[in-house]
Amino acid sequence: xxxxxxxxxxxxxxxxxxxxxxxxxxxxxxxxxxxxxxxxxxxxxxxxxxxxxxxxxxxxxxxxxxxxxxxxxxxxxxxxxxxx
Amino acid sequence: xxxxxxxxxxxxxxxxxxxxxxxxxxxxxxxxxxxxxxxxxxxxxxxxxxxxxxxxxxxxxxxxxxxxxxxxxxxxxxxxxxxxxxxxxxxxxxxxxxxxxxxxxxxxxxxxxxxxxxxxxxxxxxxxxxxxxxxxxxxxxxxxxxxxxxxxxxxx
Numbered sequence: 001x002x003x004x005x006x007x008x009x010x011x012x013x014x015x016x017x018x019x020x021x022x023x024x025x026x027x028x029x030x031x032x033x034x035x036x037x038x039x040x041x042x043x044x045x046x047x048x049x050x051x052x053x054x055x056x057x058x059x060x061x062x063x064x065x066x067x068x069x070x071x072x073x074x075x076x077x078x079x080x081x082x083x084x
Numbered sequence: 085x086x087x088x089x090x091x092x093x094x095x096x097x098x099x100x101x102x103x104x105x106x107x108x109x110x111x112x113x114x115x116x117x118x119x120x121x122x123x124x125x126x127x128x129x130x131x132x133x134x135x136x137x138x139x140x141x142x143x144x145x146x147x148x149x150x151x152x153x154x155x156x157x158x159x160x161x162x163x164x165x166x167x168x169x170x171x172x173x174x175x176x177x178x179x180x181x182x183x184x185x186x187x188x189x190x191x192x193x194x195x196x197x198x199x200x201x202x203x204x205x206x207x208x209x210x211x212x213x214x215x216x217x218x219x220x221x222x223x224x225x226x227x228x229x230x231x232x233x234x235x236x237x238x239x240x
Contacts, residue, residue: 009135009207010218053221060140062203076137076205080221083134083165083206084120084177084197 003069005038008078011054014047024071031056032065034075053080088160088182089153091145093136095168100178103162107182112159116189117180118197124172130211134167134176137205141165144204152181152196156188163196165206195232202229 002021012018022034029037035056039048048054057076058067069075088110100119108115122132149161160182170176179196183189208219 006137008137008205009209057137057140057205060137060143074139076140078137078205079207079218081202081205082208082219082221083136083204084201 002071003034004074005034006074006076008076010079011047011051011077014044014051016044024069029069030065031058031063031067031069031075034069035065035077048077051079054078055080089149089158090161091142091149091163091165093138093141093145093165093167095166097166097175098164098178100175103164103178104180107160107162107180110160110182112182113184114186114189115180115182116186116193117178118193119175120177120197122170122172122174122176128212128214129172130213131169131171132211133169133209133216134165135207135209136165136167140205145200148196148199148203151199152192155195156183156192158183158188158192161192161196163200165200165204167206198225198228198232201225 002023004019004021006019007015007017035048039046055078056063058069059074100117104115104117123129145163145165149163152158152161158181162178162180164178166176179193179200181189181193181196183192202225209216210219
């Protein structure tokens with residue numbers, strides 16, 4: 001089973017990707033590990049660790065790096081919000 | 085009958101007067117409201133585009149509204165946030181709160197705006213003659229949201 005990953009705003013433009021599906025490794029993955037894993041692709045993907053104050057949500061709720069991901073989760077990465 | 089506690093994310097403009105009238109139909113003593121607009125003038129912004137995270141946006145706004153209802157005895161709340169491309173002077177957001185007395189209406193209205201600025205997944209991109217750029221989050225917004233932490237009193 002896969003997880004669904006979404007990218008928003010400046011991060012989406014930097015990566016040139018709005019979303020993707022990724023197979024979870026059998027041993028599981030935390031949100032922080034996923035972020036490192038994506039950044040390790042190199043090039044523009046280093047924005048995942050380089051972008052200041054990058055935020056993340058799991059299943060549409062703000063989440064910290066220790067959250068364990070499970071199959072079917074929707075993960076989103078985005079810059080600090082600027083609505084209102 | 086429609087719930088007196090409602091959030092909406094939409095592209096079209098909204099009629100603030102009609103929304104406030106509707107809110108005031110509950111038996112309340114006070115309605116406080118805030119309207120955010122795209123600034124005109126000084127900083128050369130020709131237009132602004134608001135992106136959001138559709139699956140999360142209304143959920144986040146509902147959570148913020150629920151948090152306000154835990155803190156103050158509110159009778160009705162209306163939150164409308166627009167997305168898409170907006171021109172200078174256009175309305176972006178409405179937060180309106182009805183309560184028995186003005187103190188809780190003012191406080192809850194400000195609280196909802198402060199939390200919305202830092203917790204609801206919207207992002208602004210500005211178009212200027214030199215090109216477009218994403219608006220940076222402001223530390224003052226984080227500070228404004230943080231002063232509502234439980235135990236900090238009423239946000240003084």
